[in-house]
Amino acid sequence: MKIDLTDTTSSKINSGLIEARRSIGAGAVGMVLTLVIVTDEGSAYDALKAAGDASREHPSRILAVISRPGRSPRARAEARLDAEIRVGSDAGTGETVLLRLHGELAAQAQSVVLPLLLPDAPVVVWWPENAPENPSRDPLGALAQRRITDAVTAESPVEQLATRAVTYAPGDTDLAWTRITPWRSMLAAALDQRHTKVESAVVEGESYNPSAELLALWLASRLDVKVERVVSEGPGLTGVRLRTAGGDVTLDRNDGLLAKLSMPEQPDRMVALKRRETSELIAEELRRLDPDDIYAASVRYGVEKLHRINSRREVIDAPDDAEPVTLPPAHPVASPTRTKATPKAAAPKAAPKSADKSADKGADGQKPNAS
Numbered sequence: 001m002k003i004d005l006t007d008t009t010s011s012k013i014n015s016g017l018i019e020a021r022r023s024i025g026a027g028a029v030g031m032v033l034t035l036v037i038v039t040d041e042g043s044a045y046d047a048l049k050a051a052g053d054a055s056r057e058h059p060s061r062i063l064a065v066i067s068r069p070g071r072s073p074r075a076r077a078e079a080r081l082d083a084e085i086r087v088g089s090d091a092g093t094g095e096t097v098l099l100r101l102h103g104e105l106a107a108q109a110q111s112v113v114l115p116l117l118l119p120d121a122p123v124v125v126w127w128p129e130n131a132p133e134n135p136s137r138d139p140l141g142a143l144a145q146r147r148i149t150d151a152v153t154a155e156s157p158v159e160q161l162a163t164r165a166v167t168y169a170p171g172d173t174d175l176a177w178t179r180i181t182p183w184r185s186m187l188a189a190a191l192d193q194r195h196t197k198v199e200s201a202v203v204e205g206e207s208y209n210p211s212a213e214l215l216a217l218w219l220a221s222r223l224d225v226k227v228e229r230v231v232s233e234g235p236g237l238t239g240v241r242l243r244t245a246g247g248d249v250t251l252d253r254n255d256g257l258l259a260k261l262s263m264p265e266q267p268d269r270m271v272a273l274k275r276r277e278t279s280e281l282i283a284e285e286l287r288r289l290d291p292d293d294i295y296a297a298s299v300r301y302g303v304e305k306l307h308r309i310n311s312r313r314e315v316i317d318a319p320d321d322a323e324p325v326t327l328p329p330a331h332p333v334a335s336p337t338r339t340k341a342t343p344k345a346a347a348p349k350a351a352p353k354s355a356d357k358s359a360d361k362g363a364d365g366q367k368p369n370a371s
Helices: 010-023 041-054 073-077 104-116 157-167 181-193 210-223 278-285 293-299 353-363
Strands: 002-005 033-039 060-068 079-087 095-103 123-126 146-149 172-174 198-205 226-231 237-244 247-252 258-262 269-272 307-309 315-317 322-325 338-341
Touching: 002 010, 010 079, 010 095, 010 104, 033 041, 033 104, 041 060, 041 095, 041 278, 060 104, 079 104, 095 104, 146 278, 157 172, 157 210, 157 293, 172 293, 181 210, 181 237, 181 247, 181 258, 198 210, 210 226, 210 237, 210 293
Parallel strands: 033 060, 033 123, 060 095, 123 146, 146 172, 198 226, 226 307
Antiparallel strands: 002 079, 079 095, 198 237, 237 247, 247 258, 258 269, 307 315, 322 338
16 A cells, blocks of 8 residues: 655654554554665665565564755755655555655754654664765764665775774674675684684685675684785675685685585585575664674774785785774774774885884875775
């Protein structure tokens, strides 16, 4: 069932939801959370489809916030709210409300969304694209217990991870991290079977793939070893190699469907490692709403620490000396100190030590990460 409301208010939308539930005989509200999707007209269909599929596992009220500030001065000065209510078979197992905010109202989305939140239920905000630089300080993000972004949609996904490290607050997560859950599970299970120290690791994946970067950061932070980031042709993540004294533990996936797990003194095994749909990723994120400390530790480790090698095994970015840098706080709780690597030789060799440091700082951050 669908109900269109033009030039409406949040109060009329709530009344429309009650009327729609009664008309289909669903008087009781059995939803467990409110999922707010901040998107545009171009991405709304795919985002709503993924959220609707995920709602079969997590019945929820889905609020799609679509800003339409207008192109002309007259349209930008106008403030109007149009809504479309979907219940029953048109909205999965919950309720869906499309909120189109016109003109000046587009800058006040939180005032429209707040009266529509389910009472005494968690709130999750998802930005399929164009996520804010600091999700926890965004007006809509401040309403949520969980904030979901997707670094793969950014213009520079690897640089986006560095931004997420600086602005991280408890409750933040990224779908690039969710995509590597099966990889992390498989590698952890392999190391449980073979009790030996990992000396180094190699992660292979497409260039500018944030999931490959996060997997390398997770291995580096948890195992405290040097990790090489090798660029491959994909699709997505293509392989991980853990080097040990007794031989390599490898997990290779070349087709995006099946992976081969190889361990010393054991036969090779084929494991299912399919690239998952967005609906599956959202459903996984909605299973837990507490802070993800492992994601926080991994993303804060620092993408500039990875040893980058291209497909021809040539070093393309291998920082030498590291210099401690304190990040600005992104939350009332101060962010921890992380290490930021600097490129090689920004000053002559004969320069004094203090001059070397100042020159290194001046050259830092000028070269984009290539992953």
